[in-house]
Amino acid sequence: MAAAGWAPPRLDDFILTERLGSGTYSTVFKAYRKKDNREVVAIKCINKKSLNKVSIENLLTEIKILKAIRHPHIVELKDFQWDNEHIYLIMEFCAGGDLSRFIRTRRLLPEKVTQIFLQQLACALQFLHERNISHLDLKPQNILLSSFDKSHLKLADFGFAQYMSPWDEKSVLRGSPLYMAPEMICSQQYNAQVDLWSVGVILYEALFGRPPFASKTFLELEEKIRSSQAIELPGRPKLSRDCQDLLQRLLERDPLQRITFEEFFTHPFVDLEHMPSPENLERATSLVVEAVEKDQQGDHSAALSLYCKALEYFVPSVQYESDIRRKEALRSKVNQYISRAEELKAVVTSNNRAILQQGNSARHLLKEMCRDSPRLLAALQLASTAIAKEESGDSDSDTLELYQQSLGELLVLLAVEPAGRRRELLHAEIQTLMRRAEYLKEQIKMKDLKWKEESMEHEALAESVGRSCTLQ
Structure with a gap:
C-alpha cells in the first residue's frame, strides 16, 4: 500500500499501490493494470502545478525521447496520460530496485559482477549515442535491476536527457552533483562527454563502495573536483589492469583528455564486441x-x-x-x-x-x-x-x-x-x-x-x- 500521507492519484485503467520513490516534480508508484493479465507497471505521476517553464520543456523532451526508443537496457515508456491535476508516465516495472541499493546491501561489488553491469550500461549508452541522445543524469539511483535474481540493468529517468550532437555544447547545470563532470560543476561549457565522467563515478562506487568525491557540502565537492591532484585508486580490492586503465581514463578532469565514446565502447574491459546478437x-x-x-x-x-x-x-x-x-x-x-x-x-x-x-x-x-x-x-x-x-x-x-x-x-x-x-x-x-x-x-x-x-x-x-x- 502507499505510505501514510501519500495517497496515490486515481487512474481509470490502473490500481496504484506502494510509492517507489519521489523527486522534485514527481512521485513514482507501483501499479497494476485492471484488465487482461493485471500487468505490473511503474507510474510516474507529475503534479502540473509544480511545473515551471524549464521542467515542462524537460518533461516534453523526456516523453519525446522515450517514445522514440526501445532497447533491452532502457526502461520502456508504455504510455502516457493526463488529467486536470497530473501527467502520468506509465513505465516498465523493475522489481529488483536500483543499483544504489544493490551496491549498498553488498557494500561493494566484485570486479566481474561490475564488468557485467558496465557492459549492459555501455550497450544502452552506445544505442543513445548513435541517436545523439545524452542522459545527463547518470547515477546508480537511475539504473534499475529488472528482477532480484537476474543481473539485467535498465537505464531510467530521462528527465534531464537532451538531444546533443557530438559538437553541441551546453552550460545549464543538470544532474546530481556527486556524479557531475568537473566542467559542469565549474559552470563551464560542456558536451556529451559528461556522461562518460558519470560512468566513471558509478564504476568507482560499485568497485569501492563509495563515490570518489564523497563530500558533505557542494562547496567541499567543488573544491575536490577543482583540485589538480590525480585521482588515486584505493589499493584494495585489487583491480585488473584493464579495469584500472578504464577508471583512470573515465575520471579524467580535462574533457579533452578524457576517453572518447568510441574508445569507451571498444575498451577491453567493456568488451562490447562479445555482446549477444x-x-x-x-x-x-x-x-x-x-x-x-x-x-x-x-x-x-x-x-x-x-x-x-x-x-x-x-x-x-x-x-x-x-x-x-x-x-x-x-x-x-x-x-x-x-x-x-x-x-x-x-x-x-x-x-x-x-x-x-x-x-x-x-x-x-x-x-x-x-x-x-x-x-x-x-x-x-x-x-x-x-x-x-x-x-x-x-x-x-x-x-x-x-x-x-x-x-x-x-x-x-x-x-x-x-x-x-x-x-x-x-x-x-x-x-x-x-x-x-x-x-x-x-x-x-x-x-x-x-x-x-x-x-x-x-x-x-x-x-x-x-x-x-x-x-x-
Whole structure:
C-alpha cells in the first residue's frame, strides 16, 4: 500500500499501490493494470502545478525521447496520460530496485559482477549515442535491476536527457552533483562527454563502495573536483589492469583528455564486441566448427584457442537469453565446450612444460652470451621471473604483464642484434616466450569463463527455485 500521507492519484485503467520513490516534480508508484493479465507497471505521476517553464520543456523532451526508443537496457515508456491535476508516465516495472541499493546491501561489488553491469550500461549508452541522445543524469539511483535474481540493468529517468550532437555544447547545470563532470560543476561549457565522467563515478562506487568525491557540502565537492591532484585508486580490492586503465581514463578532469565514446565502447574491459546478437552466435558456432577440426587433426593448442574464442561469444548469450528452453540448450553446449577446453588445457600444459625444459639450456647459454649487454640481460631476467611465476601456478594478468614487458624489450633488441649465434638463440627465445604469453592469455580467459559458468549455474538454480515457488 502507499505510505501514510501519500495517497496515490486515481487512474481509470490502473490500481496504484506502494510509492517507489519521489523527486522534485514527481512521485513514482507501483501499479497494476485492471484488465487482461493485471500487468505490473511503474507510474510516474507529475503534479502540473509544480511545473515551471524549464521542467515542462524537460518533461516534453523526456516523453519525446522515450517514445522514440526501445532497447533491452532502457526502461520502456508504455504510455502516457493526463488529467486536470497530473501527467502520468506509465513505465516498465523493475522489481529488483536500483543499483544504489544493490551496491549498498553488498557494500561493494566484485570486479566481474561490475564488468557485467558496465557492459549492459555501455550497450544502452552506445544505442543513445548513435541517436545523439545524452542522459545527463547518470547515477546508480537511475539504473534499475529488472528482477532480484537476474543481473539485467535498465537505464531510467530521462528527465534531464537532451538531444546533443557530438559538437553541441551546453552550460545549464543538470544532474546530481556527486556524479557531475568537473566542467559542469565549474559552470563551464560542456558536451556529451559528461556522461562518460558519470560512468566513471558509478564504476568507482560499485568497485569501492563509495563515490570518489564523497563530500558533505557542494562547496567541499567543488573544491575536490577543482583540485589538480590525480585521482588515486584505493589499493584494495585489487583491480585488473584493464579495469584500472578504464577508471583512470573515465575520471579524467580535462574533457579533452578524457576517453572518447568510441574508445569507451571498444575498451577491453567493456568488451562490447562479445555482446549477444544473432551474428555473434553464428560467429561462435563457426569458431566451434574450426575448433573441432583442429582437435581432430591433433592441433591441440589451436583447438584450445578457438574454443576459448567461441566461448567468449557463447557465455554472454546464455546470460542474456530469456527463453528457458534456448537458455538450457545454450548452457548445455557451453558446459560441453568448457569441459573439452579444460581437457585440451591439460594436454597443452604438459606439452608446453616439455618445450620449456628443452629450452632451459638454450636460455642459460643465451644469458651467458649477453653478459656484455645489461639491457638484454635485464629483459631475459624479466622473462625468467614471468616463467617462474607461471610455473608456480601464478597465472594472472600480472604474470602476463611481465611477459609483455619482456617481449617488448627483447623485440627492440632483436632488431639491432647482428647476425650470429646469439641472434639465433634470441629469436628462438622470443618465439618460446610468445607461445607462453599466448597460452597464458588462454588460461586467463578460461578462468573468466569458469567464473561465468559458475555464475550461470547459480542463476539456473535461482530460476529453478523461482519456478518452484511460483508453482506452489
